[in-house]
Amino acid sequence: MPSTNPKTYEPTAPRKVAFLGLGVMGFPMAGHLALAGHDVTVYNRSAAKAQAWTGEFKGRSAPTPREAASGCDIVFCCVGNDDDLRTVVLGEQGAFAGMKPGTIFVDHTTASANVARELSEVAKGKGLQFVDAPVSGGQAGAQNGMLTVMCGGDAKAFETARPVAMAFSRAFTLLGPSGAGQLAKMVNQICIAGLVQGLSEGIAFGMRAGLDMEQVLEVIGKGAAQSWQMDNRGKTMIAGKFDFGFAVDWMRKDLGLVLDEAKRNGARLPVTALVDQFYADVQEMGGKRWDTSSLIKRIR
Template sequence: MSNVAFLGLGVMGYPMAGFLQKAGHSVTVYNRTAEKAQRWVAEFGGSAAVTPREAAEGAEFVLTCVGNDDDLRSVVLGENGVFAGMASGSVFIDHTTASAQVARELAIAGSEKGIGFVDAPVSGGQAGAESGQLAIMCGGSQADFDRAQPVMDVYAKAIELFGEAGAGQITKMCNQICIAGLVQGMSEAINFAEKSGLDAKQMANLVAKGAGGSWQLTNRAETMVDDKFDYGFAVDWMRKDLGIALAEAKQIGASLPVTAVVDQFYADVQQMGGGRWDTSSLIKRLRHFQKD
């Protein structure tokens, strides 16, 4: 068992850090809102630190799960950042969904201090984090990945290394591209079924058993029919992620025409006041704008 620091106790990080403590690691947490860190300690044990640097001091592994590139830089770099507190030979594992560029940037900054680096964004949503069933997509050296994997195993159902630093983030972009297209297709199918007089739940249940099946269809179709959208990853977060993917696509010369369109559909949902609805709320856009 290891001394571990975990920074960022949002809907994902809070249970992930809990799994580490329950597995027997000695966990120190840091959160920008200190009250949440104290609540985590009261629930799981461990300890809370006042600064990222203090959390990282003495840790063999430091893990982060924060909001975006800027949030990540703010907790990692500078005199109070985790790199200032980490010792040579320790490993930094980043679960933030961020750009590949910031992953490469931090990998270089860490290597200059003898710190290993793995970018390790996750998929599975809040439910996956709470059940310890996340899919983790990693970038980094084989040696750093081999050291980090046993730590991540406590909240993962699948972990794979895809290449050097940044490869995990690129894989997460692929994940979000897939979800965007799937949810728009589901929205159109459910709306079409409803307009045709079919039982949309019955349709989705049958289609899910055939070639049109997917995790999204199995887990979100019924709630989409019921117009319920408080089951996970928010539209605001999805737009952030799709923006990262679209920017990367522009840089490498990849075409993402459907993703670009669905991103704008999500912008419409935001305009409808749905920024905190989950990503399956694309169907509300169809219901709002369609002509009877």
């Protein structure tokens, strides 16, 4: 979290909440909940990370998801993948085992639409509510409390969770039933993959042509070619700096979810499939943890 927190929190009644998963996204997201005045209990697979969080924010930690979720109104979660999600949700020590009837589970993991539907059904059987709510905005968005959140699930559960989740969001939107949030995140990643490849090719072409690409981007960034990626990654792509941001490994995981879903629904994604293989090339170059804008490394 930045030393000076610029976020202005919407007034809302304090809630007893849990946050499961304190990675680069979850740590600041849980922090914003605490700063907004909510009663926060955190859980992380590595207890040291949970201890670091309680050292920085007002709140407590619990040794299991079940204990973290006990007595809460809303349980938030942000872990790595489908299997991680099932691990913290299901089983004797999972969050569902500790949640009282009516509690809402809000999952910010970028996972499959299938696991969202699966866990939603399990939740209903236990008298709980489940909202799939993957995020966009990256680590900076999490730190600044300005994430865009795409939700699927019951409208009433969504409306209850929304004012609390706005502690770390700039937009928190219901897009349909269970799974819709995850599907919308897939659309987001499809768009980003193609855009970053196009930006990479444009910058590489301009540099080969001998253009001052910082000047070129400044000019074309005022026209139809403008994008978040151009504004925030163009200069670093020119400079060959990639030791920050959304990692290539994470993008490949997300694109794997996209391509699996496309096999199920029959969508044709030729560019996305190609860019996924380009990211595989970047991994082979040692760029597993480089920012996704490192696609340009393949062609420079």
